[in-house]
Amino acid sequence: MGAVRTKRKPRAVREQQMLDAAVQLFGQRGYMAASMDEIAERAGVSKPLVYLYLNSKEDLFGACIRREATALTEAVRSKVRPDMPAERQLWEGLRAFFTHTAQHPEGWTVLHRQAHTQGEPFAAEVAAVRAEFIAFVAQLILAAARDRAAPCARGDGGPGERHVPALPEHEATGLAEALVGAAESLAAWANATPGVTAHQAAATLMNFAWAGLGNLMEGRAWSPSAA
């Protein structure tokens, strides 16, 4: 009895091993080509145990998506503190994003590519996480715009504390869509391109984004007539 017990690992540990193996294989080969036999073998467990714990290949795939999405979201949020200036929040968030996707390339492939290939409910789960990210980035952009607009608005003798923000909310959402799309594209490129570090990818996007956003927040919008 004692010998058997020392060989046994807690269920939570086994499950993480299964998810580790599954994310690797799904990411490298795609959902269809990854077999439950191979996932069990790589996890060092029996195939019946994988089915016992995670029910089916579909459920295992769903568990992978949820785990990778949560890990990515937490990696970014843990580095972005609301008391930082917006510019620093954006930089820390981008660095955390590119560091995490570089350290977990298969996890990123599962989220960015594989999740869409198996239709619902997986595509909807990833879309929900993405929508949360975009709302988070849009709030960050709006907060930055408010910070910059505030000194003038408060100094002009207006009737109250509230002032008209320099940036309309739907414009902030559009900018957040652009920024998140750019980050997704760059993460896949950085992972596929030898020699591109997470820091470089983050700096490229910060360079691309910040001066543009910064100008917008100062009310200096680009105009077609200038081109």
Next chain:
Amino acid sequence: MGAVRTKRKPRAVREQQMLDAAVQLFGQRGYMAASMDEIAERAGVSKPLVYLYLNSKEDLFGACIRREATALTEAVRSKVRPDMPAERQLWEGLRAFFTHTAQHPEGWTVLHRQAHTQGEPFAAEVAAVRAEFIAFVAQLILAAARDRAAPCARGDGGPGERHVPALPEHEATGLAEALVGAAESLAAWANATPGVTAHQAAATLMNFAWAGLGNLMEGRAWSPSAA
């Protein structure tokens, strides 16, 4: 004989009707859910004729991807003339991109989402078109950077006509990846958001991108120490 002939349309016309119907149904329902029966019905032809002309559902899907990719590429390239200033090329290219994706929402869904769901060879075909787009945008960014760097470099008494560009080539590729990723994300958002016009989406991205790129090209890179 004469009556039969007047009813007949040329093969090329019939094929375009089949592709029109297929793109609509693939874009609206996805590859799996779109049936050949429905495609034939919507195209106003018999199902055997669809198979005779396009061989299989897979081949029909491939033909849709190629037609939509070619149409999008041509729509953008036709508006971007090399004699324009880089800023104008970028603006015209973005306007053409968002106008085309707004006018062909199902075609865009097929390219952006559906093509990845059926694995190879479709994902590879779309990836090849995307790589061409990115190379095109990277060249545009490099040309703009050279234009801006040239006056100083030529005035400093260097040994020849050639000068060190302000922007390294791999950095231009990274920026092009970011810009194309941002455009893809915004196009899907604009199509899904009532009231967002192609012009607005193009202006949002131009605002986001140009001031940032413009600063880079003037040698004013963003630096982490500033945040």
